[in-house]
Amino acid sequence: MKTTDSKKTTAPKQAAKKSGVIKPKSDAASGLTELFEDGLKDIYWAEKALTKALPTMAKNATSADLIEALNSHLTETEEHVARLEKVFELIGKKATAKKCDAMSGLIEEGKGIIEETEVGVVRDAGIIAASQKIEHYEIATYGTLRQFAETLGLSEAADLLEQTLEEEKEADKKLTIVAVDAINVEAAEAD
Numbered sequence: 001m002k003t004t005d006s007k008k009t010t011a012p013k014q015a016a017k018k019s020g021v022i023k024p025k026s027d028a029a030s031g032l033t034e035l036f037e038d039g040l041k042d043i044y045w046a047e048k049a050l051t052k053a054l055p056t057m058a059k060n061a062t063s064a065d066l067i068e069a070l071n072s073h074l075t076e077t078e079e080h081v082a083r084l085e086k087v088f089e090l091i092g093k094k095a096t097a098k099k100c101d102a103m104s105g106l107i108e109e110g111k112g113i114i115e116e117t118e119v120g121v122v123r124d125a126g127i128i129a130a131s132q133k134i135e136h137y138e139i140a141t142y143g144t145l146r147q148f149a150e151t152l153g154l155s156e157a158a159d160l161l162e163q164t165l166e167e168e169k170e171a172d173k174k175l176t177i178v179a180v181d182a183i184n185v186e187a188a189e190a191d
Helices: 002-019 032-060 064-090 101-115 121-151 155-189
Strands: none
Touching (some): 064 121
């Protein structure tokens, strides 16, 4: 029987080598706590990067409603950074940022949209599209981190993450309203 058990253990390892399974790095997370902490570092970097990107988006927007929505979200984003620092404190860790490749890419995509559109409603529509991609990424991330915190019994951290999650959802709704009520229609008329 030991040979059968050994074959069962070895077979998936051999199959993994053939199926393209990526070997983890030496410092890879081995438990949910480490995965949670890595996620916090990632979104901490992302939020800090957004505090620099949002003013650029607002400066390139022309719609007063869009500018207000972006500036309002900048204020919230600064609060999100502080709230994440509180979560780090709650789990006894120093607030540390780890580059978020996803957010870096989304911010770069937003810059590209600005460069590829004329000033006015078409650019505003592009800024909204880029901003909503960012919001959707944040919604997914905060939802996951909140659930991890709940699973790990970190109720106070989960509550803080839930608060940010709800603010991200509201920011997305504001952007949708600005797009649907005016910007997208005006951009279509510009065709």
